[in-house]
Amino acid sequence: MSSETTIDAFRKAEDLVAQRRPFEALRKLEPVLDVEPDKPSVQLLLGRACFFSAQLRRAERAFLRVLELDPSDHYARLVLGRTLQRQGRLREAQTQLRLAATMNPDPAYQEALGEVSARIAVEDG
Template structure:
């Protein structure tokens, strides 16, 4: 049997996201991050795609959690700020969303 490598799972998760199978992508990405044997848990790209997958599958609390964790490692990641801001907006938390949306625009040109 062929080994299912970290790279294989990453590529599969990206394909699932592109196919708009956001929940399935989120499950696979969460498994990648939770695997203690992999160095993947430190990678911004994996965390960002997980946060995007959670957002697109309307898992807003998960989006906020993952994007906030990403921001702890990389506070200048504009798309993470955008995801936090948009998730907070969708929860009706406009006042909390605004600083993140402003930072997203300043750091990366993303408009809310």
């Protein structure tokens, strides 16, 4: 796959994820993964597509790979936290969301952390 073709496939996959068409995005992304498996942006897009298609374990692996490559990626921590939350792994989610909110004080990050923390408080009762 040429560099231009890889870029085009990646952009098409991004558009498909934005349109909430994750299965189509995954099909477009497969050849990109063959060429650029260790590129954080490719793994992040893979994780997002997997998240939206409820392939939560695969999404988790992709987000963890992003963090191996770039531990300072606050967005990867946010979506990893959301992925763990959807799996019911609230304490792990809280840890990732707390880190993300510390790294980037965006209100959406604080809201995600608050949501998980409230669920933990209710469960602990």
